[in-house]
Amino acid sequence: MSFCDIYSIDVPSGLFADKQNLKDDTIIKAKKTFTFQSPKLTFFFEENYIFTGDWEILNIELSELFIANQPVSNFYISNLLINRFKKIRPKISHKGTFGYGLLWAGNTQMAGAAMLASKASLKTGAGKITVFTSLENKVPLNVFCPEAVISINFPEKIDLFTAIAIGPGLGTENKTIENLRKFLKLKIKVPLVLDADALNILADNPELIVDLPANCILTPHPKEFKNMVKKNWANSEEKFEILKNFAKQTNCIIVLKGAYTAIALPDGELYLNNAGNSALAKAGTGDVLTGIILGLLCQGYSELEAAITAVYEHGKAAERFTEKYTMRSLLASELINYIQ
Numbered sequence: 001m002s003f004c005d006i007y008s009i010d011v012p013s014g015l016f017a018d019k020q021n022l023k024d025d026t027i028i029k030a031k032k033t034f035t036f037q038s039p040k041l042t043f044f045f046e047e048n049y050i051f052t053g054d055w056e057i058l059n060i061e062l063s064e065l066f067i068a069n070q071p072v073s074n075f076y077i078s079n080l081l082i083n084r085f086k087k088i089r090p091k092i093s094h095k096g097t098f099g100y101g102l103l104w105a106g107n108t109q110m111a112g113a114a115m116l117a118s119k120a121s122l123k124t125g126a127g128k129i130t131v132f133t134s135l136e137n138k139v140p141l142n143v144f145c146p147e148a149v150i151s152i153n154f155p156e157k158i159d160l161f162t163a164i165a166i167g168p169g170l171g172t173e174n175k176t177i178e179n180l181r182k183f184l185k186l187k188i189k190v191p192l193v194l195d196a197d198a199l200n201i202l203a204d205n206p207e208l209i210v211d212l213p214a215n216c217i218l219t220p221h222p223k224e225f226k227n228m229v230k231k232n233w234a235n236s237e238e239k240f241e242i243l244k245n246f247a248k249q250t251n252c253i254i255v256l257k258g259a260y261t262a263i264a265l266p267d268g269e270l271y272l273n274n275a276g277n278s279a280l281a282k283a284g285t286g287d288v289l290t291g292i293i294l295g296l297l298c299q300g301y302s303e304l305e306a307a308i309t310a311v312y313e314h315g316k317a318a319e320r321f322t323e324k325y326t327m328r329s330l331l332a333s334e335l336i337n338y339i340q
Contacts, residue, residue, distance in 0.1 A: 110169025276315025
């Protein structure tokens with residue numbers, strides 16, 4: 001007996017558009033869903049992929065600008081939104097115009113994390129990047145990214161930097177924990193991104209969270225996020241609520257990475273991303289994302305604009321790669337070449 005492929009229009013029959021279904025609900029399992037004008041919230045629930053399949057937006061010519069300006073609690077990251085954030089690079093410019101970033105990353109076993117993040121930040125458009133890292137990483141960093149400045153001593157004049165990112169491949173040794181503690185006590189005024197081991201340190205030392213500056217960008221993957229909030233979730237709807245509450249409590253912007261990366265703001269707003277594909281399911285791609293965020297912050301993007309734009313561009317870079325090659329073959333170092 002043969003079966004036909006099922007395609008759903010707007011929403012698969014039986015699937016709620018804005019809330020979690022019950023386990024026993026009967027729902028159509030579509031191979032693909034063609035939805036009108038904008039995706040529904042539940043399309044971003046990972047457990048609903050078996051019902052929606054891949055989904056595509058059909059433009060029925062409603063006003064995209066009107067939709068984009070509605071005070072909704074969940075917002076889809078579209079190209080229209082990204083274009084609103086885009087900044088022009090004036091012809092009359094120099095490297096100082098586009099900022100000076102500090103990247104604190106890479107212990108002796110993780111030089112690659114520092115290499116990927118630094119090169120991604122410069123590829124994104126930062127004017128200058130200094131990498132504070134282990135002495136052993138100096139040579140490989142100079143070879144991989146000769147444009148970056150390498151420092152084996154933490155810079156004394158923090159106020160020189162336009163933006164700072166901390167964490168990729170950093171390690172969680174006692175000395176690193178104490179250095180991060182001292183750094184946060186400085187109460188810096190420039191935009192800050194914390195990723196990877198910086199988040200692991202926060203999870204094990206939650207008293208440090210009170211020292212995070214307002215709108216600090218945290219970029220955990222699900223396991224790191226669970227360690228930070230000390231909670232688990234039963235479904236995606238519950239995950240998003242925990243995410244929004246944590247952003248409010250910490251006054252931080254939380255970028256929860258995944259198939260549908262979610263960005264929660266301190267005011268309770270939630271932005272959802274569909275750009276990208278499974279080519280990103282590789283070690284090192286998160287380091288590239290941190291570098292993109294840092295590069296945008298250096299150029300004067302606000303923390304909100306940088307987080308949203310970076311997540312979208314990170315996904316689009318993977319899509320550009322897979323127009324030529326397979327999803328299996330992407331390396332994080334190759335992803336950098338597809339940043340636009």
